[in-house]
Amino acid sequence: MLDTAALRAKYNDIAGGEPEGLWFGPGRVNLIGEHTDYNDGFVLPFALEKMAIVAAGRRDDDLLVMYSLELDDRVEIALSALAPGTGDWSAYLAGVLWALRTSGHTVGGTNLILTSDVPLGAGLSSSAAIECAVVAAVCDLYDLSIEPMDRAKIARLAENAYVGAPTGLLDQAASTLCKEDFGLFLDCRTLEGVHVPLPMSEQGFEMLVLDTKTPHSHVDGEYGARRKSCEQAAAILGIPALRDVTDLDDALAKLDDEVMQKRVRHVVSENSRTLEAYELARQGRLADLAPLLDASHASMRDDYEITVDTVDLAVETAKAAGALGARMTGGGFGGCIIALCHTGSGETIAQEIAAAFAAAGHRSPEWFIATPAGGAGRLA
Ligand code: ADP
Ligand code: MG
Numbered sequence: 396m397l398d399t400a401a402l403r404a405k406y407n408d409i410a411g412g413e414p415e416g417l418w419f420g421p422g423r424v425n426l427i428g429e430h431t432d433y434n435d436g437f438v439l440p441f442a443l444e445k446m447a448i449v450a451a452g453r454r455d456d457d458l459l460v461m462y463s464l465e466l467d468d469r470v471e472i473a474l475s476a477l478a479p480g481t482g483d484w485s486a487y488l489a490g491v492l493w494a495l496r497t498s499g500h501t502v503g504g505t506n507l508i509l510t511s512d513v514p515l516g517a518g519l520s521s522s523a524a525i526e527c528a529v530v531a532a533v534c535d536l537y538d539l540s541i542e543p544m545d546r547a548k549i550a551r552l553a554e555n556a557y558v559g560a561p562t563g564l565l566d567q568a569a570s571t572l573c574k575e576d577f578g579l580f581l582d583c584r585t586l587e588g589v590h591v592p593l594p595m596s597e598q599g600f601e602m603l604v605l606d607t608k609t610p611h612s613h614v615d616g617e618y619g620a621r622r623k624s625c626e627q628a629a630a631i632l633g634i635p636a637l638r639d640v641t642d643l644d645d646a647l648a649k650l651d652d653e654v655m656q657k658r659v660r661h662v663v664s665e666n667s668r669t670l671e672a673y674e675l676a677r678q679g680r681l682a683d684l685a686p687l688l689d690a691s692h693a694s695m696r697d698d699y700e701i702t703v704d705t706v707d708l709a710v711e712t713a714k715a716a717g718a719l720g721a722r723m724t725g726g727g728f729g730g731c732i733i734a735l736c737h738t739g740s741g742e743t744i745a746q747e748i749a750a751a752f753a754a755a756g757h758r759s760p761e762w763f764i765a766t767p768a769g770g771a772g773r774l775a
Pocket of ligand 1: 463464465466483484485487509510511514515516517518519520521522523525
């Protein structure tokens with residue numbers, strides 16, 4: 396649990412007085428739809444109870460004063476000096492103020508004291524959690540009326556242009572738009588989002604999220620290579636994006652390169668699995684999501700080739716220990732897995748994975764049971 400008393404005390408130390416309020420942005424996990432976003436496809440994330448919280452208040456001057464409880468670091472910058480590419484952790488906060496100003500909104504000096512329990516760099520989007528919390532805070536403080544999807548776009552602009560990370564809208568849309576006990580089915584072409592019920596506990600299930608703690612290596616290069624392969628395939632097929640493939644066999648027949656065929660098969664099949672998952676969830680058939688999770692993992696392992704030993708071991712052990720379905724979630728080459736489990740069994744399954752990791756000489760994983768939570772807003 397995050398210590399909001401410590402956050403308020405720190406605000407007092409740094410800014411003098413009480414914050415005007417506390418705002419939060421949740422982390423998120425992707426239920427299904429991996430590497431489909433940049434192919435104009437579909438994704439289905441849900442927000443987590445793990446979140447970033449900012450204690451915030453306006454200032455009389457034009458300074459942005461930021462502090463992270465976790466890093467014990469204070470950064471200060473004048474609003475007029477905000478410029479993309481100023482790299483440390485504070486860019487995720489400062490970038491939002493910059494993005495708001497760039498989009499024509501009037502904002503003034505602000506104190507932002509941050510704490511977060513979203514694990515960093517595990518693929519649970521600690522970055523979007525921060526951005527979306529800051530958007531919520533600054534919109535309330537400066538009376539900006541901005542629609543939820545536009546808030547997500549402001550947060551993405553901060554991450555893309557200010558931080559310099561070329562990500563899609565998935566993370567920020569999930570962190571802004573999600574509802575408790577719902578997933579967010581997002582069409583990455585039209586940017587239309589639909590809430591879809593995920594009443595897991597009601598149906599006797601829980602979702603284990605396990606961080607394999609595998610250090611990512613070569614992720615950026617591999618990500619770039621996958622993207623390029625998809626773009627090249629779409630160009631050969633004469634379609635705007637792989638989302639537009641209507642007949643997979645026909646598309647594969649038109650591609651000579653075996654690696655490219657595998658990449659296309661992943662993207663197209665993952666897109667149909669995500670659509671199918673959306674339909675099943677709409678019908679309340681959560682148990683039937685399990686085979687889709689398994690198929691998604693196999694596709695990421697064999698066709699997209701973005702899993703690693705630890706991730707495969709975690710998924711196999713989860714299944715052997717009784718999970719209904721399991722898959723890697725996130726961009727790949729490490730990060731987290733999710734496992735759909737019967738209520739009360741997630742902890743045992745996680746311990747079996749931890750034992751398998753110990754036996755194989757891997758680092759100890761960390762885990763929690765995830766419940767679909769609500770999107771960014773005011774906490775207090
Ligand atoms: P992810 O979003 O998958 O967790 P990113 O690399 O996109 O990984 O974002 C992680 C970055 O966000 C960190 O390197 C750090 O700069 C910033 N960050 C996350 N949590 C905190 C925090 N509590 N305090 C300061 N910066 C943080
Ligand atoms: Mg991120």
